[in-house]
Amino acid sequence: MSSSSSTTVVGVELGARRYDVHIGTFVPPAIAETLAAALGPDVTGVAVLVDGDLGKRSPRVAPLVEALQARLPRVNRYDLPGGEASKTLDEIGRTTQWLAEQGYDRRAAVIGIGGGATGDHSGFAAAVYLRGVRFALCPTTLLAMVDASVGGKTAVDLPAGKNLVGAFHQPRAVVADLGFLETLPAREQTAGLAEVVKCGFIADPSLLAIFAAHPGGRLGLDAIAALVAGAVRVKADVVAEDEHEGGRRAILNFGHTIGHALEAESAYALLHGEAVSLGMIAALSLGEARGITPPAVAMLARAMLADVGLPVDLEGRVTPAVMARVGVDKKRAGKKVRFVLCAAAGDTRLVDVGLDELTAHFLPSGA
Amino acid sequence: MSSSSSTTVVGVELGARRYDVHIGTFVPPAIAETLAAALGPDVTGVAVLVDGDLGKRSPRVAPLVEALQARLPRVNRYDLPGGEASKTLDEIGRTTQWLAEQGYDRRAAVIGIGGGATGDHSGFAAAVYLRGVRFALCPTTLLAMVDASVGGKTAVDLPAGKNLVGAFHQPRAVVADLGFLETLPAREQTAGLAEVVKCGFIADPSLLAIFAAHPGGRLGLDAIAALVAGAVRVKADVVAEDEHEGGRRAILNFGHTIGHALEAESAYALLHGEAVSLGMIAALSLGEARGITPPAVAMLARAMLADVGLPVDLEGRVTPAVMARVGVDKKRAGKKVRFVLCAAAGDTRLVDVGLDELTAHFLPSGA
Numbered sequence: 001m002s003s004s005s006s007t008t009v010v011g012v013e014l015g016a017r018r019y020d021v022h023i024g025t026f027v028p029p030a031i032a033e034t035l036a037a038a039l040g041p042d043v044t045g046v047a048v049l050v051d052g053d054l055g056k057r058s059p060r061v062a063p064l065v066e067a068l069q070a071r072l073p074r075v076n077r078y079d080l081p082g083g084e085a086s087k088t089l090d091e092i093g094r095t096t097q098w099l100a101e102q103g104y105d106r107r108a109a110v111i112g113i114g115g116g117a118t119g120d121h122s123g124f125a126a127a128v129y130l131r132g133v134r135f136a137l138c139p140t141t142l143l144a145m146v147d148a149s150v151g152g153k154t155a156v157d158l159p160a161g162k163n164l165v166g167a168f169h170q171p172r173a174v175v176a177d178l179g180f181l182e183t184l185p186a187r188e189q190t191a192g193l194a195e196v197v198k199c200g201f202i203a204d205p206s207l208l209a210i211f212a213a214h215p216g217g218r219l220g221l222d223a224i225a226a227l228v229a230g231a232v233r234v235k236a237d238v239v240a241e242d243e244h245e246g247g248r249r250a251i252l253n254f255g256h257t258i259g260h261a262l263e264a265e266s267a268y269a270l271l272h273g274e275a276v277s278l279g280m281i282a283a284l285s286l287g288e289a290r291g292i293t294p295p296a297v298a299m300l301a302r303a304m305l306a307d308v309g310l311p312v313d314l315e316g317r318v319t320p321a322v323m324a325r326v327g328v329d330k331k332r333a334g335k336k337v338r339f340v341l342c343a344a345a346g347d348t349r350l351v352d353v354g355l356d357e358l359t360a361h362f363l364p365s366g367a
Numbered sequence: 368m369s370s371s372s373s374t375t376v377v378g379v380e381l382g383a384r385r386y387d388v389h390i391g392t393f394v395p396p397a398i399a400e401t402l403a404a405a406l407g408p409d410v411t412g413v414a415v416l417v418d419g420d421l422g423k424r425s426p427r428v429a430p431l432v433e434a435l436q437a438r439l440p441r442v443n444r445y446d447l448p449g450g451e452a453s454k455t456l457d458e459i460g461r462t463t464q465w466l467a468e469q470g471y472d473r474r475a476a477v478i479g480i481g482g483g484a485t486g487d488h489s490g491f492a493a494a495v496y497l498r499g500v501r502f503a504l505c506p507t508t509l510l511a512m513v514d515a516s517v518g519g520k521t522a523v524d525l526p527a528g529k530n531l532v533g534a535f536h537q538p539r540a541v542v543a544d545l546g547f548l549e550t551l552p553a554r555e556q557t558a559g560l561a562e563v564v565k566c567g568f569i570a571d572p573s574l575l576a577i578f579a580a581h582p583g584g585r586l587g588l589d590a591i592a593a594l595v596a597g598a599v600r601v602k603a604d605v606v607a608e609d610e611h612e613g614g615r616r617a618i619l620n621f622g623h624t625i626g627h628a629l630e631a632e633s634a635y636a637l638l639h640g641e642a643v644s645l646g647m648i649a650a651l652s653l654g655e656a657r658g659i660t661p662p663a664v665a666m667l668a669r670a671m672l673a674d675v676g677l678p679v680d681l682e683g684r685v686t687p688a689v690m691a692r693v694g695v696d697k698k699r700a701g702k703k704v705r706f707v708l709c710a711a712a713g714d715t716r717l718v719d720v721g722l723d724e725l726t727a728h729f730l731p732s733g734a
């Protein structure tokens with residue numbers, strides 16, 4: 001990666017409230033200053049929840065926690081289980097019990113440092129501890145920078161499926177320090193790009209141009225920064241119109257209906273972005289079958305996802321077990337499942353598809 | 368109890384939303400009709416969460432569930448552990464897993480039937496399942512009719528203390544069927560009156576007149592209905608001004624700061640109302656020491672609570688262990704604890720008391 005000193009700030013508007021997503025490469029005191037300003041002068045303590053794997057791997061975590069301790073009151077660090085393992089009600093119980101043992105009160109704040117799972121866990125813990133305390137997020141993976149920075153969706157998993165228990169809880173600020181990406185495994189970085197491609201297809205074709213200008217996934221830091229900022233802007237625009245997911249916000253679920261089920265059924269062997277890539281392939285296939293997605297659009301999307309290095313080989317993956325998971329997915333309304341289908345880059349349709357049609361399309365043998 | 372056919376409806380206004388609390392003696396189809404109208408015509412299913420002890424004891428539960436099944440789609444019943452045992456994250460995990468296994472989607476609703484613990488559990492489950500589904504409540508204890516009908520506060524307990532994890536989640540309707548009180552143990556009925564006395568002292572002295580007119584706790588159904596309606600009105604007025612407990616709503620915590628700690632430290636051998644009665648005694652004592660509560664007011668309150676049959680013998684109960692619990696109570700802001708003190712019936716003061724002063728007042732030996 002090349003180095004860059006430019007910083008982009010994307011504002012997220014939510015009714016009377018707003019917060020900023022800061023995207024760039026930052027020194028720890030700058031992050032601490034930004035977070036302190038956003039959390040407010042009356043904050044009484046700060047619990048820093050860190051992804052356990054990241055805490056062991058990244059040299060950036062300890063200096064950041066130290067900078068927070070130098071700038072904010074009663075800063076304590078708690079390392080979560082790494083990744084998806086933190087997304088259980090058991091772990092929420094452990095974290096909130098720790099928060100109580102530390103004596104954090106209603107004017108305390110939670111800062112999450114890690115990927116999407118850490119954002120989900122720390123945001124949900126902040127949402128429910130004492131019925132809600134302040135929250136800020138430092139996403140450290142490309143996926144989390146794009147996906148967890150905007151929307152306020154937090155959740156944990158149940159045996160029955162992913163993200164079935166959660167809350168809407170908006171952060172006071174998000175600081176996406178691209179420096180964390182230096183230690184991110186290549187596979188995770190690639191997976192994170194799935195959400196950027198998604199934003200390109202549902203709302204901002206100019207993001208697709210950046211990929212086209214950097215074939216083979218050879219993206220420098222400036223390109224990454226532009227992709228993250230662009231994707232965050234797409235999400236911010238959509239969420240500003242529809243905070244609680246009644247209408248337009250649903251387009252952000254492009255690729256997620258089947259994607260979530262594939263991810264869960266793989267027991268999370270598939271990364272979220274990989275599952276979303278396959279989920280987009282599924283939605284494109286369904287769109288083609290319904291005459292909504294032109295073959296050229298489907299081909300373009302497949303080619304772009306493959307060029308980025310994401311999986312596009314859907315065949316054989318949508319098993320009866322995956323379909324059963326779609327049946328309890330939280331986006332199922334009544335006996336139909338809501339899909340986001342793509343008519344062109346930047347042009348989507350919300351379509352309710354019956355479980356029968358889905359089964360016929362994805363399990364044609366009737367298995 | 369005498370019988371009564373009168374029904375009182377108290378409206379609760381919360382910004383753009385509002386809902387009604389229906390208080391009276393109802394036949395099951397009437398309750399089902401009221402709940403169906405409040406939950407909306409597009410509801411896709413209804414999960415009825417029942418307090419397990421109530422389910423075994425009360426002949427009113429089964430006919431009510433049958434009436435709901437006759438009126439609403441996909442009504443299934445799930446019996447919770449009885450009472451406070453349901454208020455754990457483990458039980459929330461079990462309930463939400465059951466909701467998912469039944470295939471309830473985002474347009475489903477949860478109806479809670481039971482006392483305060485059931486209201487807390489079912490409301491919190493509704494708040495977090497799929498990040499929030501519709502909720503309605505049938506409180507079956509006097510305490511729950513008064514305390515859980517208004518406010519939208521839901522919570523479960525942690526080892527560190529009571530109600531430390533929760534959410535604000537407003538019901539679509541509350542139906543307080545006084546018929547359930549017929550099978551309520553006398554001790555629980557008496558405990559429920561503590562919250563009514565509290566409403567009398569913080570906001571509506573006319574409630575105290577009803578008690579004064581029925582000495583020795585000999586209250587008929589009409590008096591009970593008037594007390595419940597009056598207390599619900601007090602809470603509705605306060606909450607309408609302050610949904611998220613930043614300001615005036617804090618007066619509802621009269622008696623709760625010490626009360627919650629006593630309740631938790633007793634391992635719930637004390638009923639909530641009994642603990643709140645003792646907590647009011649504690650707040651009156653603190654108010655007297657600070658010169659805020661006139662001795663005559665403290666004496667009146669003690670006499671009224673004792674006449675109702677509630678415990679007032681605080682001596683020896685506020686142990687160091689109880690004080691430690693006050694230290695992690697969710698109402699502690701910084702190093703001080705917020706107390707509601709009473710200057711006269713209907714006239715309260717919010718006072719932040721240092722932990723040192725509290726310890727000196729309640730643990731004068733410095734134990």
